[in-house]
Amino acid sequence: MALARLIPRGETPxxxxxxxxxxxxxxxxxxxxxxxxxxxRRTIATLLVLLFVVIPAxxxxxxxxxxxxxxxxxYLCFAIAALGVDLIWGxxxxxxxxxxxxxxLGAYAMGMHLSLPGGGGDVRPEYHNIPQFxxxxxxxxxxxWWRPFDSLPFAVVAAILVPTLVAGLFAFFIFRNRVRxxxxxxxxxxxxxxxxxxxxxNELLLGGTNGLTNFYKPxxxxxxxxxxxxxxxxxxxxxxxxxxxxxxxxxLGRVLIGVRDREPRLYFLxxxxxxxKTFAFAAAAxxxxxxxxxxxxQNGIVTxxxxxxxxxxxxxxxxxxxxxxxxxxxxxxxxVVNFSYSMLTSxxxxxWPFIEGALFLAVLAFPDGLSQLWLRLESEVAGxxxxxxxxxxxxxxxxxxxxxxxxxxxxILSMVxxxxxxxxYWLLIIAATAVGWSRPAPAAVPLLGLxxxxxxxxxxxxxAEATPLKYLVVVxxxxxxxxxxxxVVARVVRWLRRRRVEDAAS
Amino acid sequence: MSASVHTDVATPDLRLAIxxxxxxxxxxxxxxxxDGFKALDIDSFAVRPNEVRVVIGPNGAGKTTLCDVISGKxxxxxxxxxxxxxxxxxxxxxxxxxxxxxxxFQTPSVFGSLTVREHLExxxxxxxxxxxxxxNRRPSGRDGEILAVARAVGLEPLCDVAAAYLSxxxxxxxxxxxxxxxxxxxxxxxEPAAGLSDTETAAMAKLLxxxxxxxxxxxxxxxxxxxxxxxxxxxxxxxGRILAEGPMSAVQADPRVIEAYLGR
Numbered sequence: 001m002a003l004a005r006l007i008p009r010g011e012t013p014x015x016x017x018x019x020x021x022x023x024x025x026x027x028x029x030x031x032x033x034x035x036x037x038x039x040x041r042r043t044i045a046t047l048l049v050l051l052f053v054v055i056p057a058x059x060x061x062x063x064x065x066x067x068x069x070x071x072x073x074x075y076l077c078f079a080i081a082a083l084g085v086d087l088i089w090g091x092x093x094x095x096x097x098x099x100x101x102x103x104x105l106g107a108y109a110m111g112m113h114l115s116l117p118g119g120g121g122d123v124r125p126e127y128h129n130i131p132q133f134x135x136x137x138x139x140x141x142x143x144x145w146w147r148p149f150d151s152l153p154f155a156v157v158a159a160i161l162v163p164t165l166v167a168g169l170f171a172f173f174i175f176r177n178r179v180r181x182x183x184x185x186x187x188x189x190x191x192x193x194x195x196x197x198x199x200x201x202n203e204l205l206l207g208g209t210n211g212l213t214n215f216y217k218p219x220x221x222x223x224x225x226x227x228x229x230x231x232x233x234x235x236x237x238x239x240x241x242x243x244x245x246x247x248x249x250x251x252l253g254r255v256l257i258g259v260r261d262r263e264p265r266l267y268f269l270x271x272x273x274x275x276x277k278t279f280a281f282a283a284a285a286x287x288x289x290x291x292x293x294x295x296x297x298q299n300g301i302v303t304x305x306x307x308x309x310x311x312x313x314x315x316x317x318x319x320x321x322x323x324x325x326x327x328x329x330x331x332x333x334x335x336v337v338n339f340s341y342s343m344l345t346s347x348x349x350x351x352w353p354f355i356e357g358a359l360f361l362a363v364l365a366f367p368d369g370l371s372q373l374w375l376r377l378e379s380e381v382a383g384x385x386x387x388x389x390x391x392x393x394x395x396x397x398x399x400x401x402x403x404x405x406x407x408x409x410x411x412i413l414s415m416v417x418x419x420x421x422x423x424x425y426w427l428l429i430i431a432a433t434a435v436g437w438s439r440p441a442p443a444a445v446p447l448l449g450l451x452x453x454x455x456x457x458x459x460x461x462x463x464a465e466a467t468p469l470k471y472l473v474v475v476x477x478x479x480x481x482x483x484x485x486x487x488v489v490a491r492v493v494r495w496l497r498r499r500r501v502e503d504a505a506s
Numbered sequence: 507m508s509a510s511v512h513t514d515v516a517t518p519d520l521r522l523a524i525x526x527x528x529x530x531x532x533x534x535x536x537x538x539x540x541d542g543f544k545a546l547d548i549d550s551f552a553v554r555p556n557e558v559r560v561v562i563g564p565n566g567a568g569k570t571t572l573c574d575v576i577s578g579k580x581x582x583x584x585x586x587x588x589x590x591x592x593x594x595x596x597x598x599x600x601x602x603x604x605x606x607x608x609x610x611f612q613t614p615s616v617f618g619s620l621t622v623r624e625h626l627e628x629x630x631x632x633x634x635x636x637x638x639x640x641x642n643r644r645p646s647g648r649d650g651e652i653l654a655v656a657r658a659v660g661l662e663p664l665c666d667v668a669a670a671y672l673s674x675x676x677x678x679x680x681x682x683x684x685x686x687x688x689x690x691x692x693x694x695x696x697e698p699a700a701g702l703s704d705t706e707t708a709a710m711a712k713l714l715x716x717x718x719x720x721x722x723x724x725x726x727x728x729x730x731x732x733x734x735x736x737x738x739x740x741x742x743x744x745x746g747r748i749l750a751e752g753p754m755s756a757v758q759a760d761p762r763v764i765e766a767y768l769g770r
Contacts (some may be wrong), residue, residue, distance in 0.1 A: 081661040250639075250642065251627065251628070251639050252636070252642070254624050254628055255628065255639060258617045258620065260619075261614050261618045261619055261620070262617050265611070265615045266600075266609075267598075267600045267603065268577060268599060268609045268611075269603060269684070269688070270603035270604040270634045271634045272600050275635075276636055279640075455761055457544050
């Protein structure tokens with residue numbers, strides 16, 4: 001039976017058409033065009049080289065300080081956790097507001113190991129050779145449940161299994177009663193808050209509000225340790241991404257999307273969505289635990305402050321900024337939001353609440369987040385637009401910033417100042433414009449601004465004197481794209497012309 | 507409904523006599539109560555294997571409630587529901603679905619981001635447990651079967667289109683397709699013609715007639731032209747009760763049916 005005969009073209013059903021809810025219209029099974037696939041392969045290869053070769057090489061060469069590599073490592077831990085949020089929220093449609101708790105459970109398990117002699121913790125005879133906070137809680141003997149954490153393998157397994165089990169049991173009992181939507185979110189919020197209060201108590205013997213610290217010092221101070229943890233985290237992120245991708249592309253991934261789109265329908269196909277949601281929630285918690293496990297040694301401390309509801313909401317914001325329902329969007333969102341946060345809070349601390357508010361509004365206005373921009377770029381590249389010159393400009397800017405940081409630029413360029421900014425940075429902008437000048441893929445322009453901002457910040461290349469300039473550049477690049485998209489210039493010109501004609505007529 | 511035979515003489519009940527042994531589904535002495543209101547009060551409703559049965563009735567007659575009861579969405583206040591020799595009164599919705607009752611909802615309920623092919627993959631008979639689904643690879647090796655069903659409902663060219671892009675009529679057909687591939691013993695089809703154009707309605711009727719020989723189908727409908735096209739036995743519900751049962755022509759002539767439809 002041909003479709004054409006069944007449903008004639010142009011004929012629309014008119015009577016009793018029920019209102020259709022807006023749904024996500026992405027076809028997950030669709031294969032990308034060969035040009036897009038090639039572009040993606042190249043991008044992935046470049047990112048892998050950047051992650052595993054360039055950044056370690058830069059630290060080794062002394063261009064990037066260990067502190068910055070350490071920070072990248074910590075933010076990659078957040079990206080691992082963000083993958084979990086995307087799994088449960090982006091794909092399964094269950095908004096979780098306690099993801100930071102699972103991150104912290106992993107972090108505490110590792111923190112316990114690092115506090116003990118087996119993990120190189122700072123224990124002293126005057127404090128009975130156990131972590132110091134016990135002494136202040138009048139506990140002189142290590143509690144029995146702390147003892148196994150002296151072994152690293154146990155701590156690692158616990159850091160992943162404990163959040164998984166807690167999340168699995170919690171989710172199972174709540175989903176079993178067919179609690180859904182915002183009600184579930186509120187319960188997760190209550191869980192996060194309850195856990196925060198519990199972990200803040202000294203009686204729990206986990207350090208109370210001070211948390212766990214006094215770890216082996218070189219962990220986050222010595223270059224080799226920092227690089228090692230950074231590489232381990234990057235590898236863990238890549239493996240998590242591969243795992244999540246396999247999961248979301250499997251039949252199980254399709255069931256999860258089914259839960260998101262129309263959960264009740266699944267019951268009548270014989271599925272039990274509550275079990276699938278429990279699975280996704282537990283898998284998300286496992287990823288959070290993995291992130292937390294890697295985060296603690298690099299951060300040097302874990303306190304209950306990281307498991308507040310706010311932190312969980314931030315995790316959701318990361319995914320929303322990157323674009324929910326896309327794994328790479330979650331990673332991109334986590335990195336962009338955290339580096340921007342780090343940069344903006346140091347450059348203009350007073351403005352942060354306003355920026356935070358703007359971010360929330362932006363998330364509402366652009367549901368697909370940054371991934372929308374990237375997808376646009378992909379289709380433009382597939383349509384024959386080039387980004388080669390913009391990439392060259394990007395590399396040029398980063399290279400000059402590195403050279404500047406090493407102090408190899410002639411000092412005369414620093415002496416002359418124009419508008420409170422050293423001349424050399426103005427020259428850099430002019431030179432970079434000359435390098436990048438072309439008819440680029442439009443979506444690449446704001447992405448270039450973002451890349452310069454995030455990568456330079458991540459590598460710690462921004463000199464303090466150039467602060468006004470960096471925002472100027474980013475705003476200009478983003479503004480160019482917005483003006484182009486909204487056709488603002490042409491409209492203003494048309495409006496002016498009309499006025500002139502009217503003036504002439506009168 | 508022109509032959510208006512208005513009479514005060516009590517007419518004998520127009521009912522189908524179906525013995526318990528020869529029925530695939532029986533709903534007996536069933537009541538459903540919503541806040542004290544009796545939405546359903548059926549003494550006996552039975553369907554034979556491989557028959558198409560149409561349930562009609564005015565708005566609020568309890569047609570969809572009957573469907574809900576059979577598929578486990580609504581629980582009975584009293585009475586019982588026997589399917590394929592098993593009492594399923596207390597069963598949960600997904601258990602009933604696994605046992606072989608497929609359902610199409612009144613408004614097409616499809617998963618917007620999944621393609622036609624993915625819908626059919628999800629509905630194809632296979633274990634529904636999390637563990638076995640996790641191990642299940644895609645493509646599932648059922649491509650031939652999936653294409654055959656897609657062709658049967660006329661959606662073959664749209665196999666890789668997300669359901670959100672489908673028209674209303676195509677979604678209805680997709681729902682029928684998910685029922686077909688699941689091979690349920692009993693199909694509950696709630697208002698298949700709702701919102702369809704005349705051409706689409708005719709195509710749907712043809713599709714359902716083709717199912718008749720090999721499937722047991724309960725169709726709920728209040729589009730009379732469509733019901734006539736189906737050429738099947740009809741059960742008329744009114745205010746939760748069965749008013750009459752039999753061939754369309756006989757039912758249409760029944761004075762109580764006429765009264766229920768046209769009012770006093």
